[in-house]
Structure formats: structure tokens, C-alpha cells
Amino acid sequence: MTASPSLSHPEIRDSVARLCAGFPGEYWRALDRDRTYPTEFVTALTQAGYLSVLIPEEYGGSGLGLSAATAVLEEIHRSGCNGGAAHAQMYTMGTILRHGTPDQKARYLPAIASGELRLQAFGVTEPTSGTDTTRLRTFARREGDKYIVNGQKIWISRAEHSDLMVLLCRTTAREDAAKPSDGMSVLLVDMRTAVGNGLTIRPIRTMLNHATTELFFDNLEVPVENLIGAEGKGFKYILDGMNAERILIASECIGDGRFFIERAAAYARDREVFGRPIGQNQGIQFPIARAHVQLAAASLMVDKAAAMFDDGQPCGTEANMSKMLASEASWYAADMCVQTHGGFGFAEEYDIERKFRETRLYQVAPISTNLILSHVATHVLDLPKSF
Numbered sequence: 001m002t003a004s005p006s007l008s009h010p011e012i013r014d015s016v017a018r019l020c021a022g023f024p025g026e027y028w029r030a031l032d033r034d035r036t037y038p039t040e041f042v043t044a045l046t047q048a049g050y051l052s053v054l055i056p057e058e059y060g061g062s063g064l065g066l067s068a069a070t071a072v073l074e075e076i077h078r079s080g081c082n083g084g085a086a087h088a089q090m091y092t093m094g095t096i097l098r099h100g101t102p103d104q105k106a107r108y109l110p111a112i113a114s115g116e117l118r119l120q121a122f123g124v125t126e127p128t129s130g131t132d133t134t135r136l137r138t139f140a141r142r143e144g145d146k147y148i149v150n151g152q153k154i155w156i157s158r159a160e161h162s163d164l165m166v167l168l169c170r171t172t173a174r175e176d177a178a179k180p181s182d183g184m185s186v187l188l189v190d191m192r193t194a195v196g197n198g199l200t201i202r203p204i205r206t207m208l209n210h211a212t213t214e215l216f217f218d219n220l221e222v223p224v225e226n227l228i229g230a231e232g233k234g235f236k237y238i239l240d241g242m243n244a245e246r247i248l249i250a251s252e253c254i255g256d257g258r259f260f261i262e263r264a265a266a267y268a269r270d271r272e273v274f275g276r277p278i279g280q281n282q283g284i285q286f287p288i289a290r291a292h293v294q295l296a297a298a299s300l301m302v303d304k305a306a307a308m309f310d311d312g313q314p315c316g317t318e319a320n321m322s323k324m325l326a327s328e329a330s331w332y333a334a335d336m337c338v339q340t341h342g343g344f345g346f347a348e349e350y351d352i353e354r355k356f357r358e359t360r361l362y363q364v365a366p367i368s369t370n371l372i373l374s375h376v377a378t379h380v381l382d383l384p385k386s387f
């Protein structure tokens with residue numbers, strides 16, 4: 001499959017599409033059945049340099065902007081593959097890049113760029129706090145040159161496939177902090193030494209193959225030198241990284257949407273019922289056309305958000321809006337694609353049902369639609385905050 005030349009970064013899209021052609025539906029179906037990690041696919045992406053596009057050249061990356069990264073992820077998803085196994089390797093390093101010391105940057109970024117170190121676990125969500133991050137309870141108590149970490153995280157993806165994890169925890173109790181968002185800190189946890197020494201990882205089986213886990217911290221020791229930025233300011237550092245994450249996830253939705261629309265249109269042209277192609281019926285044509293219209297609009301918002309990010313402009317609202325529009329457009333396209341395929345939409349070998357399950361996630365994670373609407377209502381429309 002060749003990429004459309006009218007889209008941005010056509011060369012990147014073309015070469016990503018060629019790489020993805022080596023990982024067809026059979027590959028993903030087998031992994032999906034057993035809920036196993038796409039190691040060969042992630043290795044191929046790493047070796048081709050796609051996971052280090054956002055790392056500056058001085059640290060061994062290609063120093064491209066977020067717009068190039070969206071082209072990579074969109075094309076992966078358009079090809080029927082899934083970037084969820086590796087996308088965090090692209091952007092989680094941003095916390096070190098923006099807030100790390102020169103020594104931390106020199107120590108970690110070149111190894112992350114080469115793929116020698118995998119930093120693709122990001123530990124924020126907890127079972128009791130949910131979206132209300134200021135209520136997280138995992139606590140790092142300082143003892144000399146170490147932090148002692150106790151607590152629990154949930155939905156921490158790729159923890160078993162990561163050498164390092166960016167962990168958000170409290171270093172001051174909420175009630176003792178000047179404001180609820182103060183008193184949280186970011187620690188870089190070395191998973192290679194932590195597992196079995198205070199960190200236990202328990203996989204969670206979910207409706208899609210996402211390598212997500214629960215983490216239990218029981219007196220895990222983390223050296224103080226692994227603190228990123230200033231103690232107590234971690235919440236802000238995590239927020240800084242969320243815009244990039246939301247825009248990149250939105251681009252995965254756009255890729256999924258293109259996959260569904262291309263598959264549906266091809267099937268509707270080909271499948272004959274009542275002596276004519278089903279795509280000749282407007283009842284079939286219009287939902288496909290509607291999916292295209294919605295996706296095209298969402299894609300423009302993703303491009304706008306990425307351009308603002310690359311320009312260094314504040315883009316929290318645009319990042320949120322692009323994620324919401326793209327996740328709703330991909331979900332509409334997914335539902336339409338199943339309907340267009342009739343019974344075959346449910347057959348594993350068509351890959352539609354797998355992608356349908358995969359694309360549903362994006363209305364919940366990394367941030368749910370209601371929280372985006374709440375942001376727009378209160379930050380853009382000046383409506384009173386409800387919580």
C-alpha cells in the first residue's frame with residue numbers, strides 16, 4: 001500500500017508502510033490470540049529509527065518534530081498494525097529531555113535513541129485516584145541518598161517490556177502540600193533491578209492486546225539521583241508531556257480510521273448481494289462517506305495541534321480536541337466498517353473485529369472524553385468547574 005502524496009511527510013509514510021507490509025494481519029492475529037508482545041515489530045521500528053524521531057540529533061535521534069512522529073504512527077495504524085506496543089518510546093523521554101539534568105540527558109537519551117534502553121513505561125494511574133491525579137497515594141519517602149517507594153499503580157502499559165519507567169508519586173502528602181498539585185515528584189525507576197526487589201508486576205488481560213499491568217511497590221529503593229527535575233514539581237512535568245501524548249494518540253486514531261474506511265470501501269465495491277455491489281446502495285455508501293468526512297476534519301485538528309506543538313505554542317486545548325475528535329471519528333469508522341462487512345466483520349481473519357476492539361480504547365485512555373469536555377468547558381468557555 002502506498003501512502004497518499006497529499007498527506008504530510010510522504011517519504012516517511014511510504015517507508016513506514018513498506019516496513020508494516022512485513023507484519024500482516026496473520027502476525028497481529030496470532031499475537032492477539034495469546035496476548036503476546038510484538039517484539040519483532042518493535043525491533044524493526046527501532047532499527048529503522050522511527051522511535052527516536054523526537055530525540056534531538058545531538059543525542060543520537062533524528063531531531064524531527066511531532067508532525068513527523070504523527071505521520072509514523074498514523075501510517076502504522078493505517079496499515080493494520082498497532083503502535084501501542086512502542087509509541088511511548090517516542091515521547092516518554094520528553095520528561096528527561098525537558099526537565100532532566102545535563103548528566104541525566106547524556107546518560108539516558110543516546111541509549112534510548114539507539115534502542116539499547118527502552119523507556120516506554122509511564123506510571124501515573126492508580127486504582128483509587130482514577131483521573132483525579134492529585135489524589136494518588138504512591139509515596140516516595142526520602143532516606144539519605146535513596147527514596148523508599150510504597151504504593152500501587154494500575155494500567156501501566158509495557159512495564160514488562162521496559163528498562164526504565166517514569167513514575168509519578170507523592171513526596172509530600174496532599175494535606176501537607178501548599179496546593180493539591182504540589183508535592184508530587186517524578187522518579188526514573190530502573191525496572192531491570194527493581195523487579196523482585198520491591199516491585200512486582202502483574203499483567204492485566206484486557207479486550208485488546210496492550211501489555212498493560214498492575215504494579216505493586218513494597219519498599220522499592222530508588223537512588224535520589226534518579227529524581228527528574230525538582231522534588232514536589234512532578235505534576236507539572238507530567239502535564240508538560242501529555243500534549244505530545246494526546247496528539248500522537250490522535251494520529252493513531254486517524255490511522256485506524258483510514259484503515260476502516262479503505263477496508264469498507266474496498267469491500268463495498270466488491271461484495272455483490274441482490275445482483276449488484278453493496279456499495280451501490282446509498283445506505284452503505286453514506287456511512288462510509290460520513291466516516292471519511294469526519295476523519296478528514298479530525299485530521300486537520302491533529303495537524304493543527306502538532307504544528308502548534310512544534311512551534312512551541314501552548315496547545316493543551318488543541319491537543320485535547322484533536323484526541324477527542326480523532327477517537328470519535330475512528331470509533332464511528334470502526335462501527336461502520338463492521339456493519340459494511342456484515343457477518344464477515346466478526347470474522348477474525350478480516351482483522352476488522354481486532355481493530356474495532358483496539359480503537360475503542362482511545363475514548364478512555366490516555367484521557368477520557370468527559371475530562372476533555374470538562375477542560376474545554378472550563379478553560380475555553382469559562383464555565384464554572386464542576387470538581
Ligand SMILES: Cc1cc2nc3c(=O)[nH]c(=O)nc-3n(C[C@H](O)[C@H](O)[C@H](O)COP(=O)(O)OP(=O)(O)OC[C@H]3O[C@@H](n4cnc5c(N)ncnc54)[C@H](O)[C@@H]3O)c2cc1C
Nearest residue numbers: 122123124125130131155156157210364365366367368370
Ligand atoms: C489499556 C489501557 C492502558 C493504559 N495505559 C496507561 C499507562 O501506561 N499509564 C498510566 O498511567 N495509565 C494508563 N491507563 C489509564 C488511563 O489513562 C485511565 O484509564 C484513564 O485516564 C481513565 O481513568 P480511570 O480509568 O481511572 O477512570 P475514572 O477516573 O475512574 O473515570 C471513570 C469514568 O468516569 C468519568 N468521570 C470521572 N470523573 C468525572 C467528572 N468529574 N465528570 C464527568 N465524568 C467523569 C470518566 O470520564 C470515565 O469515563 C491505561 C488504561 C487502559 C484501559
